Each structure stands twice: as structure tokens, then as C-alpha cells.
Amino acid sequence: MYRRIYQTLCLIAFLAFGCNPKNETVDDNAAIVLETEEDWSQDDQEPEETETVGELEQSLIDAGLVDVKDIIPGVFVDLKYSSSDNFFGQDVYGDLYNCYLQTEVAEMLKKAYEHLQKYHPELTFLIYDGVRPLRVQQILWDNLDKPDSIKPLYVADPKIGGLHNYGVAVDLTLAWADSGEALDLGTAYDYFGYPAYPDREDQMLKEGKITQAHIDNRKILREAMKAGGFTGIGSEWWHFNAFSRKKAAELYGLVH
Template identity: 50%
Template sequence: MKRLLFATFLLFYSLVGLAQPNVEKAMIKQGLVDIQKVDPTILVELKYSTTDNFVGKDVYDDLTRAYMQPMAAEKLAKASKYLQTHHPDLRLLVYDAARPRSAQWKLWNALPDLPENERQKYVADPRKGSIHNYGCAVDLTVATKDGKPLDMGTKYDFFGELAYPSREKELLEAGKLTQKQLDNRLILRTAMREGGFSPIEFEWWHFNALSREKAKMVFRIVD
């Protein structure tokens, strides 16, 4: 009986391993962690695992979980805790986290008409690697408990000045952003800064746990 139970146990875990996507296995092997195992209250909807993205197609195939380096996942959990302490009815909703370089090429090649310097505002050159490729960046928003995103003035992956944090004051004065939309962005930005993340100039949804230079010194790119 004990042998039968042990054999069943081994079979179950071997099947679990087979069911796990290869890209997830690679991320786990490199030490990345599933952010929902660090903080189960964080919501995840990987946009590049759907067709609801600027490419219009599923870029990630069977990758549906959000992975990050442990230090970055801990920072995200800290941001989540801060958000829920100050806004109990709100949650972080992750749109993208660690990204394989193979997917980075797909995103890069989806913008062939943009000049290279303009393209790099939105998609890092795969030859250099994005901070996403190191598992140290996250794209996200703030949502209600049931997953309804707050109005941030643009959708995720909007390419244009309306998404620029650096232009928000002008956009508000010009009536292109509302005060409520700006307040919602500030809720997100404040929580992420409290967690130890840094925002960037061109995308309200993107935050870095550390610089690309430091990431390259410590971690390997996920291929």
C-alpha cells in the first residue's frame, strides 16, 4: 500500500512538471518566483498572453503567470501592502513582468515603421535587453478587488504623450487628462515608490526594481 501511494505521489508531481510551460521552467531554474506565491492578493492578467495588446496577438503562448526576481517580487509585495493599507478596496493588477528575450524580439519587430530612437521609448532593443528580460521590471495598474482597472487616461501600451508621466501637468492643464485620472496614476505611483520601484518618463504603467546596468551585473537574461 505504501509503495502504491508513493508511486501515485511521484506520478502526480511528474505530471505537474510536464504541465508547466517550458518558459516557466526556465524562469524558475534561473531563480525567478511567481509573484502570486509571494503575495496572493496581487491580480495578474498578462496582456501578452492575450490578443489585447499592441501586437494584436498572443506573444507569450502558454506563459500566463507573472514571474520576477525574488528581490523585485518582495518589493512588489511591499507596494501591494502599502496600497491596501491606504486603499483597502484596491489591488495591484499586473499586465507584464519577466519577459523572455524571444518575446522581446516579437515586440520589437512589431514596430518596424518607427525610427529606432523612437521605438526604444516603448520597446527596448532585444540586443541590449529590457529590464523585463532580467525579471526586474513590471507593468501594472490599480484595480478594484474584482479586477476592474481604474481609469488612467489611456489604456496599457498606449504609444503617445497622453501616457507620459513627464507631461501630466501640461496634459491636465490642456484638459487632455482629468484630475481623477491623474489621481489614479498617483495612487499607483505612490504605492510603487513606497515599494522601492522607480517610474519612467514615457509609460505610466512601467516600473523598475533597479537599473538595467545593475540588473546586468547581477542577473542573466531570460531566453
């Protein structure tokens, strides 16, 4: 069709210019701009979009870690330290919005996800944090308003490094697979108090601080993570480790 239009326009141009008996100059406003079929094809092409990787994210990629969603597309990610929705109200990850873990740990999390899908296909994981570079760990340590003797219950001492700093720990909750909306597990993420303690659930239930439904949801999360080879801790229902500190240090280096 474009070729036929082109031929027609050429004929019109010939009649307008070649058949002018007085060889008069044709007004510029009457000139017809001719485009070839190839020109139109180029104009129709949309510019390619390029995704920019930030400095922090590139450093994680260079360290050999993997984006969890590349391994498990069905999970949701909401990095709390890439926002002010955390215990000290500061964004310390900047433009990092993807969760990174060691490859082996991401594969373990995939097994946990498959277990969850088998028994609760309506649910998925909502990930709050994965690898945490030591430079960020220092900020969290400095801003935690607790005595130094208690701080290690919530944040690993950056002088030593914790499992998040090796990329072998993950913070997460349950969410509805169709919407990504988090289930209610009794407390917010990074809640510092007994209602968030798995070790205190019976006591908190008796005191009315959490409900049986909260405990049931936590058990679903724990069972799935256990199936993937993870272990929890006594003070945070959302935190799970793939390895011990000793094993992590043997396998990987601290992520700076």
C-alpha cells in the first residue's frame, strides 16, 4: 500500500513540476514532501527503554548475589529499608528495590515457596529484606534506641557481622498471591516487643496481645521455611536463616 501511495505522489510531483509549460517556480508551501516506505518504517519504531541499575544494586550483582524474583517470579518484594517504613524512619537502600541473596539461599527459598504453593496455593511470600551490606548494618546499629547489651537481639553488631550481611538470611511474611497484600501475623515488621517473639506466643495469646489466627499464620510461614531448610529465631517471627554464622563464613564473605 505504501508503494502505491508513493507512486501516486511521484506522479503528482511530476505533473506539478515537470509539466509546467512556463517553467514557473512553484510556491514552497505547495511542495509535497515525499517519504519512502523505509522512512515510514523507521518513524514507526518506538525507542527502546533501558533499565538503570543503581550503584548499590550493581555492587550486589558484582558480589555474585542473585535477584530473588529471577528465581521465584511469584513472590512479592517490598524492601522496608528502601523506604521510611522501618523502625527508624530512614531510607538507607536508596534506589534498591530488588531483593538479593546468595544463589544457594535463593534456591532454598524456592523450595519453601513450592511447599507453600502445594498446601496453600492462594498464598505467596512478601519479602521485606535479604542481603544487607555492612555499611547499612552500621546505620541500623547506630540508630537502634536500645542499650548495646540488648541491640544484638534485633540488629547484628556490624563489627562482627550478621547473617543478613552474608546474604543468607531473609525477612518475609505471607501475602495473598493475587494481590500481594500481607496477611496479619500479629505485629508489624521490625516490631520490638514480646508480641513479635515466636518464643512468647503462648504467653502473648493468654495476655490477649496476639490471636490464635496470628499464630496459625505464623505456623504456615514457619512450616514452609522449614521445608526449604531455613530456621527461625526466637525474637522475630519474620526472620529466617539458611545457615549458621560459622557455615556462612566458610561459604561466603561479608557483603560490604
